[in-house]
Structure formats: C-alpha cells, structure tokens
Amino acid sequence: MSSASQQSSSQRYFSEAELLAFAQQTCLGLGLTLPHAQAIARVVVAGQRDDCQSHGLYRLLTVAHTIQVGKVVLDAVPELTVQGASTIRVDAKFGFSPLAFERGLPELVKGARQAGVAALVINRCVHFSALWPEIEAITEQGLAALALTPSHAWVAPAGGKRPTLGTNPIAFGWPRPGPFPYVFDFATSAIARGDLELHSRAQTSLPPNCGVDANGLPTTDPVKVAQGAMLTFGGYKGSALATMVEIMAGALIGDWNSLQSLDYDNGANAAPTHGELILAFDPARLGGKTLAEQQEMAEGLFATIVDQGARLPSERRYAARLRSQQDGIAVPTTLYEEIVALVDQRGANIL
C-alpha cells in the first residue's frame, strides 16, 4: 500500500490503481464478467476519488444486492448498433449500464464530430451509477453533453400524491479549458432517495417541500413520505422536467419508465432497470467558430458567476479529486470491511 502512513482507524487510503483492483476483484467475486467488473470499478472508484460517498464504493453494495436478488444479467454482452452518424444504440441486455456506455462512447464521439449532434441510446440496462462520469468522458473529447435517465417511481408529480416519477437525474457538461469541465448532475427530486432513508432511520424531520403523505398533504415526517410520495425540486417546473426525463429516456427511446422499472423490481429493492439517453454536441460544428473561441465565450460567463461569490457546480468534487491525487483515495474503514465481506477474503488479499 502506497500511503500506509496515512491510515487512521476510520479511513483507509488507497492509490487509484489499488482501489480499481479492489473494486474489480470484488465484482469478479460477485460473479460478473471481467469487462463488467472493469467498467463498474472505473465508475465507483471515480465516485470515491471525488468524495461522492453515495456514488462511490458504497454502490458495490447495491451491485451485490441486485445480483443477489437476481435482477441483473452478470455476463450480458452489450450490443452496439450504429444507425448513421447521429443515432448510436446499445442494447445492454439487462446487464449493468457502465459497460454499455463504454461500448457506445467511441461511436457517440465520432458521430457528434461528424454530425454536430449525436444520441447514444442505451436500452434495457440496470443502472446504479452517477451520470457525471459519463458526462466527463464526453467533455474530455471537447464535446458538450446532456444525459437523462429515469429510476424507480418514488416521486409524485406537482399536485399529485402517488409515486409516479423517478428521481430522474439530469446531467450536463461543457468542456472548459484546463482539467475540470463545467458539469452538473442532480436528481429532479427535492432530496435524494438515500436521504429519505437516512431521515427515516434517524427519525429526523425532512426539510419542507420534500414530500407528501398518502393523502397528498405536505409533511416533513419521513415515514409518512415513504407511505405517500417524494416531491420534485422546484414545484411544477421541476415536475415538468422530471416528466420530460421519463419521456425522453423512456417512450422516446422505446424503453421503460420509472413506474415500469418499479413494477419489474417487485419489491426486490434492486437497482432500477430502464434506458438512458445521452446527447453529445460538437461546439465547432454547431457554432461555426473554433472550440477555443467558443470556450472563451463561456469562460466570460463563468468568470462573472465566480467573481460575485457564487460557485460553479462540481467544485467540491474537483477539490476532493485533487486531494485524492495527492493523499490517496479515502475509504471509510467500515465500508471497506463491508465490501470485503461481500465476497470472501479474496477482496482483502489483493492489497
């Protein structure tokens, strides 16, 4: 271990290579094929590196549970179909999504450069990851990106009371000069599903406007919200956006929405199964100038935002990434031990 001096009782520190090997070995131990194990390791280690605890190594527990309840195909081989430059389709065949994305990425990038805009449609994937690693893989190529995916139906539409919409994230990225792109990735629900569960366990009140009870009345009681429904952020506008995600990453691409994903889950509490839509845009083709000139236009806006004391999204993540590159990637010891226990001692032995 490269950074043994920094171990503490509550955190362990790993190099990126060590953690990739650990995550990969865990996935192999869970029965996934090597290509899936590698793709999953890359996204969960990226999350851990950026101190996104909810989308870091913790997600290996979701992966393990989804496998245990039989809601994913361990050896699915994603099938790529290129329909001209602008439409790239990947059938994930009920396997985890990260490998399906990796299969489609090169064609998506090629298509956007050729056509100005291209769509990567992923169908029938089991989804547990954040969207920003995918967005960053596209911005690294000098392209802008927009990604949408449904989830499980936990959220009521504005004015409603029944779980209907997913937490439905929207993620966007723009390739800034330098190492860090402009990226946001947020749920259209008012709070994350995990936050609701934390409040339930801790018996603490939710912030206002996060949920309704079974009668559709506002409540901050997490137990009542679990019996009723979560709400979207931003009132009827957020609700409209969450509905757009259902349509664009559902009916538009011929795939399930969050209601259908939850039906299929049937109480198993597995990662949701549905589609994903990722759009890539070539600034040079769409804007008719050079990428550098168009980047400069955006930099003027970012400077105005930052100069007045506001923050750009992902700043906290990028700061954590720099820390991880310097000090190693921190993993809570309890989480590390929980993951080791998932398979057997092989996970621990590789380090």
Next chain:
Amino acid sequence: MSSASQQSSSQRYFSEAELLAFAQQTCLGLGLTLPHAQAIARVVVAGQRDDCQSHGLYRLLTVAHTIQVGKVVLDAVPELTVQGASTIRVDAKFGFSPLAFERGLPELVKGARQAGVAALVINRCVHFSALWPEIEAITEQGLAALALTPSHAWVAPAGGKRPTLGTNPIAFGWPRPGPFPYVFDFATSAIARGDLELHSRAQTSLPPNCGVDANGLPTTDPVKVAQGAMLTFGGYKGSALATMVEIMAGALIGDWNSLQSLDYDNGANAAPTHGELILAFDPARLGGKTLAEQQEMAEGLFATIVDQGARLPSERRYAARLRSQQDGIAVPTTLYEEIVALVDQRGANIL
C-alpha cells in the same frame, strides 16, 4: 366581423383569419417586410388564441418598441445552411426570430427523420416570442422537441447577487395522439420579468425566493430586486439549468449570452438579441418501435399523472384554444386600441 354579437366593452372577439390580418397589417405598418409580418402574426395570434396574454398581441408593442429604438433589421432575409442531416443553421441577420424558425423548420424535421436527432441553430435573432409555438410545429410532425434560448441578464446565479443569467426558458414537447401534444415552456427565473414590473408598479411584495437586493440579501421588495437581481426557480438546481441554457444556446452555437445581449441593448429596453437552439427527435428512429407503440408508453404515464388529480402542463392553454375556436379570439379592447394606434388607422380599417 364574424362574431359581432359577442363584442363587449372590455373585450373584442375576432376570427383567427381576422386577427392574423390585423397583426400582419400592423407589422407591415411598422415597416417590416411581408415574410416577417406573416411569421410574427402567426406567433402572436397563436398566443392570443391560447389566452397567453403576455405572449399574445401584447407582444406587438414589444415589436414596435424594438423597431423604434433601432434594435432590429426590418428586412433581414434569414440564411439557411444545411450541414448534413443533423445540423441546420439559420443566420437571422438581426431580424426577428419567427421567420428564421420557419425557414429552418422543414430541414429540421427532415433531418430528425433521417438521423434520429437534429439541431436547428438560429443565430443573431431578435427574440420576443414564446417557445411553445415552435415546439408545437415540431410535435405536429410526430417528433419530440427541446428548445432553449437566453434573454437579457436579469437573474443572479444561486449564491450570487449580480444580474448574470437571462430568464432563459426551456420548452419541451412530445407528440401525443389527438390534437394536443405534451408541451411545457417555462422561464428558469422564479418569476417572469413582466411580473417583477407589475409588482413594482403596484407596489406589492414579491413571493419569497424571487430576488435579492444589491448586497445579495433576500428581499420581497420589487424595487430592491430591480436594483439587485432576480433569482432562478429551484435554488442551485434551477441556477445550473439557467447556466446550461446560456451555454447550449450561447457558446455552443457561437452566439451571445444574456450578458452580451443586455450590453448590446444598452438601456434601449428592446427585445433581446442572441441565438436559439432547437432539437428535434424522431421516436421511431431512436426507439426502434412504431410511433404509435411509443406514444402508448407515454400515455400510460400521463394517465397516471392525471388520475391522481395532477395536471399536465399547457392544459389551460388548450382549454382557451377550444374556447377561441368556438367563440372567436378575445382581445382586450384597450390592447386592441393601443395596437391600432401604433401605426395609423390602416390597422383598424382592415376589419
């Protein structure tokens, strides 16, 4: 006049053809060329028909003011460039946007059907219209659509205090079976710019979370907000979306953002000048099923939303449209007289 019996002192009623002729004649009287006059008439009459008072005939006053202060080219001929199926560019040459959109629409539809997704980039247009007429023109062709445009910089980013972002609308549409598509079109600002002005004149308080004073502190005083900045809807998430609109309909398409539009305006209070990005998606190409099958998937979601007492966006607009088709289109008499006075008696004489 076809519906003279329904005239009242406060409202006048017109057939669609009568109102189109009136709006067109007004635009011609203001010095616009016939193609511009026709395109503008279509969008403002659509707004009036749907009882969108803020984007109906009222906008002819904006058109007239923008012409008076010299911020629009009256006889601009939009220039179309088709860069393969997926990228359609229209240079509006500092003319009003509706004609530029109409020029690009057939190629956008053709491109989406051929490639699955296509982008209509409109550059250097003067923009005063709602986005939903454009969205509906695309859904009528059995396609989904997403449209984005900046405006003037009146809105602070989350955590900031200076006018930086526009009111930046996002509009989306999906082609439902039957006459009325699923469509939303909303500003990413917490309230419309017009609402701020109404509160200022009426000396009434704003709702909370709509603006900050010059020091960045929350206030419901409309005068202090006018000296400070408006806020986006939905906190940091709405702010991120408004920033995305600036980038996608700005730097990505090589055009001005809301700060640059307001600079160019230089206090003239004209309609903003910038670009617009409109994406069209072919469900059949992206989803691999038939449009009817994919529409049925979306209808299941809409039924679940409506069954629980929630509303779909645009319902109020569609109800007004049905009323207008039956009773004629209502125009407030004071507004009608204000528009007649814009040019001379020609506008009145045509009816």
